[in-house]
Amino acid sequence: MNTSKCNHLWFAIQVRYRHEFSTARLLHERGYKQLVPSYIAKRRWSDRWKEIECPLFSGYIFCQFNSEAIFPIVSTPGVIRIVGCQNQPIPLSNKEIEAIQRVVQSPCAPEPCNYLQSGTRVRIIRGPLTGLEGIVNSYKGRYRLILSVELVQRSIAMEIAQDWIDPAEGYSCRADLASINPASLPRHRQSVSAINHSHIQVNG
16 A cells, blocks of 8 residues: 555554564555554563563554545554544644654653643753753653653653753753752652663554
């Protein structure tokens, strides 16, 4: 199936538990461009640690398609629904997709965190995330940039350097950074410990 039309938009698809990668492969086989942002985590087994690939947005994948021809999508094994409102799919912005791609292709080791919708927004002016905007939080002298996808109520976090932040976008001076409440830092949603490695799957 040839689905590569320039007017196709990106949508979020809710999938069955632990079916993110298998469902994405099936969509790829059907000719769709799909996106499964992932990271490598460590999990403790009885006698050793094991590295496991996990989705950054648990329970969701992203796919580019024509919203007027959704049957091949919803009939794919593992798919629960296309995220939308009143049975109408709602597309993600290209800016959101591009930000996700930038983050997981960077050396910043993103990981899932509690969904965060409000906070002081900043713009990154240097480093591998230059140009991205998000919410910044602090914990024990370290700073994290939080990116949220409102449509799926999910957030991801990555550590950033203090001097990457544009003061004009949210902080008037370094003292403002120090005043952030450490308790506001989102906690990891999964019982895993992320290592400094992440990657992305984009097939099409």
